[in-house]
Amino acid sequence: MPIAMITDQLANLPFQYWVLAVAISLLMAGCLVLIAILYIRRLVSATRKKKRHDLQFRYQYFLYDALVESEAGKTPEAFQEFVVNLFREEEEKHGLNKELLINIILDLKKSLSGQSRAQLLEIAATLKLPDYALRKLDRLSFNTQIQALREISGLQVTDSAVQEKVKQIQYAKHAALSQEASLTLIKLGESPDLSFLDVLTTPLSQWQQIHLHHCLRNFERHQLPDFSQWLTSTNESVVLFSLRMITEFEQCNNSELIIHQLSHKSANVVTEAIYTVSQLKIASAVPTLVSLLHQPNPRIQISSIRAIGRLGTTQQVPDLESLRIDSSYWVRQITVEAIARLRTKVDSASEVIHQS
Amino acid sequence: MKEIIIHSISYIAENLILVYAIILAGFSFFLSVIGLIEVYKYLINNRSDDRNALLSSPFTPRISLIVPMYNEGETIIDSVRSLLSLQYNNYEVVVVNDGSTDESLQKLIEYFQLVPTYLESNYELPTKKVKCLYKSRQKVFSRLVVIDKANGGKADALNTGINHAQGSLVAAMDADSIIAPEALLKMVKPFLQNKGRVIATGSIIRIANSCTVEDGSLVNIQLPKGWLARFQALEYIRVFLLSRLGWSRLNGLLIISGAFGLFDREIIIKAGGYCTKTVGEDMELTIRMRRYMHEQKLAYKVVHIPDPLCWTEAPTSLSQLSRQRNRWARGSVETLVKHRGLFFNPKYGLMGMLSYPYWLFFEYLAPFIEVVGIGYFGIKAILSQPSWLNFSLFLVIIYLFSVFLSLVALIVEEFSYHKYQNKSDVAKLILTAFVEPIVFHPIVLVNALKGSLDFLVGKKSWGEMKRKGFAKQEPESAKKVAS
Numbered sequence: 001m002p003i004a005m006i007t008d009q010l011a012n013l014p015f016q017y018w019v020l021a022v023a024i025s026l027l028m029a030g031c032l033v034l035i036a037i038l039y040i041r042r043l044v045s046a047t048r049k050k051k052r053h054d055l056q057f058r059y060q061y062f063l064y065d066a067l068v069e070s071e072a073g074k075t076p077e078a079f080q081e082f083v084v085n086l087f088r089e090e091e092e093k094h095g096l097n098k099e100l101l102i103n104i105i106l107d108l109k110k111s112l113s114g115q116s117r118a119q120l121l122e123i124a125a126t127l128k129l130p131d132y133a134l135r136k137l138d139r140l141s142f143n144t145q146i147q148a149l150r151e152i153s154g155l156q157v158t159d160s161a162v163q164e165k166v167k168q169i170q171y172a173k174h175a176a177l178s179q180e181a182s183l184t185l186i187k188l189g190e191s192p193d194l195s196f197l198d199v200l201t202t203p204l205s206q207w208q209q210i211h212l213h214h215c216l217r218n219f220e221r222h223q224l225p226d227f228s229q230w231l232t233s234t235n236e237s238v239v240l241f242s243l244r245m246i247t248e249f250e251q252c253n254n255s256e257l258i259i260h261q262l263s264h265k266s267a268n269v270v271t272e273a274i275y276t277v278s279q280l281k282i283a284s285a286v287p288t289l290v291s292l293l294h295q296p297n298p299r300i301q302i303s304s305i306r307a308i309g310r311l312g313t314t315q316q317v318p319d320l321e322s323l324r325i326d327s328s329y330w331v332r333q334i335t336v337e338a339i340a341r342l343r344t345k346v347d348s349a350s351e352v353i354h355q356s
Numbered sequence: 357m358k359e360i361i362i363h364s365i366s367y368i369a370e371n372l373i374l375v376y377a378i379i380l381a382g383f384s385f386f387l388s389v390i391g392l393i394e395v396y397k398y399l400i401n402n403r404s405d406d407r408n409a410l411l412s413s414p415f416t417p418r419i420s421l422i423v424p425m426y427n428e429g430e431t432i433i434d435s436v437r438s439l440l441s442l443q444y445n446n447y448e449v450v451v452v453n454d455g456s457t458d459e460s461l462q463k464l465i466e467y468f469q470l471v472p473t474y475l476e477s478n479y480e481l482p483t484k485k486v487k488c489l490y491k492s493r494q495k496v497f498s499r500l501v502v503i504d505k506a507n508g509g510k511a512d513a514l515n516t517g518i519n520h521a522q523g524s525l526v527a528a529m530d531a532d533s534i535i536a537p538e539a540l541l542k543m544v545k546p547f548l549q550n551k552g553r554v555i556a557t558g559s560i561i562r563i564a565n566s567c568t569v570e571d572g573s574l575v576n577i578q579l580p581k582g583w584l585a586r587f588q589a590l591e592y593i594r595v596f597l598l599s600r601l602g603w604s605r606l607n608g609l610l611i612i613s614g615a616f617g618l619f620d621r622e623i624i625i626k627a628g629g630y631c632t633k634t635v636g637e638d639m640e641l642t643i644r645m646r647r648y649m650h651e652q653k654l655a656y657k658v659v660h661i662p663d664p665l666c667w668t669e670a671p672t673s674l675s676q677l678s679r680q681r682n683r684w685a686r687g688s689v690e691t692l693v694k695h696r697g698l699f700f701n702p703k704y705g706l707m708g709m710l711s712y713p714y715w716l717f718f719e720y721l722a723p724f725i726e727v728v729g730i731g732y733f734g735i736k737a738i739l740s741q742p743s744w745l746n747f748s749l750f751l752v753i754i755y756l757f758s759v760f761l762s763l764v765a766l767i768v769e770e771f772s773y774h775k776y777q778n779k780s781d782v783a784k785l786i787l788t789a790f791v792e793p794i795v796f797h798p799i800v801l802v803n804a805l806k807g808s809l810d811f812l813v814g815k816k817s818w819g820e821m822k823r824k825g826f827a828k829q830e831p832e833s834a835k836k837v838a839s
Binding site for chain 2: 021028034143146329333
């Protein structure tokens, strides 16, 4: 068939066919592009993974090799110089992947203590790894900034200028970033700096509270602030967090203020305060707990029954008896358990008297 | 005159089908783009998560993992053992024996040294009679609670579990689902952040056929070897990574899969628990919880996370697949009929104005429209000169578009979780994407139609699903003996 005839026929094709043909071509091209991306991605990620793996092995080898040297009787200074020289040589020849090196050092740091740990941090400082982490703080990506904050706290960069910079980030709009900045400040301080709780107007999420607590656990109890100072905060989440920390770190020096929280307007605070008095065994809270037994809020009611079971005496059994026929299944269950617990206390006490 | 009428009908029908196809394709594309954004944001926001804090925290909410069990004697011990070793420090596993006729319960009693506890039963959500509650004598199994009850179906078993759950959050799952060890840590996160009240979270479900399972945990991930399971693997990747995430971003999600979902217990109870009169209880519950929140004028969210945290066995025979798809279709139509008051009802916000109509027109009615379209062309071919070129081009576009969407989903998977790491897996998945619309789609279509017809005749049964079981890793000693 002559070409002229085909072009003639094509030229006479209605517009709708052209639209369909264009759509098909675009879709086919799209599919081909996606397939190409899939294959290229596989190839690139495999190569990158292998390269990273090799490099990681190489850096680890440098560090462990140096550790062996140090065990062979070298002085700490000589050991340090040896390692630093290895890495400098590497930097000159192939360049240094500082991010990877920081990761390896921070990983190794977890299993070291005392002088070895201090030496490791010294090596990081000599190789200017903290400067690298600091530079990352200025990046736009919040993930990179979070990573930088972790590196700064891991490498123990206690410089006041750095702390000032971190303090500014503490008030960043991004919740994860501001949380990480708060954690970094806590980790870097000799005693945890929780002054941000004084001025916090937004709710402290449970997620943030869990991370703050995880960080505070690493301190000695005497280094921790008195959390009852935040029990009068107008921010409900701060009061909740303080009550949780009071329970966790057993700070019962201000029991009056803790009991006062049992009449807080927020049901969440009351429930948490009940748990606190129960865990800290503040027996003087029992009369207030009894007054909460007929609260319409089931969480408050159940928590107070449980707390009375822990703190009360047989004197409270009559108060609990009426709840054995409550309409709520859980109220009935917890009441039965609480009464049994109170009676067991009496039995074991009389057994002790009998034996003596 | 007759010709004009025929011509007008033909013109309207053709254009209606065309408009329908364009809207469906456009919306699918829109959802895919939104889904992509959601995956990207999730990965960015969670890249720097420190889960160690959550692992050991005493402040995490208590989660009750409810496992309905019916004749699962073959796998239940491994499943429960695996569930007892999840990475979360504040949870309980509530196994509800829904009147099994095999030795499932006895096996549990013996293996976990269970003893009856003489507590009264809770019927806050009405359920069939609870016979006994068991707890283990061993401290190491103190997280485990087993409830023995009269047979009442999956929904009834889940309601029994919810009644006896001590957690403020309840996770509903299938007894044969394999949950990733970090699943609870990841699923609970949306509940802990201050971003509005979250009432439910779901995760990506993946196909576990051909994967190796040891002690109820996944130890080696493989792309399914059989074509049927592989089609479903691709379908799950596409649906969960693009469509469900897109809806999650719009806060218009109507379903949290029954295979694994985490719910706010208080809201489930207030909404009335699982409905025992439908085979689509997962979708029905999600809609009812959402309705409850709207009716109470409470702000809320239903979140879907793109992490593949649950693995399930897909049907490997046509008859099993047919039964499953038939059930899904019946479940959808039952739920849509039950909640018809949502249809374009502004009182229910996006759910009433977009999610429900979309589900009705483009999920439920799509198979009907497809059949009508094909039927229409058939009639036209018999009655007059058919426009084969038009028809073929139209079919090619639809085919290429569905391949394109599958490839987009594969790209997202490759850049995010990259679970299938064998070199040949990419080629296999691409090939599956090209074959699926021709081979698998018609099967799904026929069964969706059959399900809708079964609904009309009032069929209610679940249909038996025989599991083939997962590949198990052979112990070293056994290998030696064999060699």
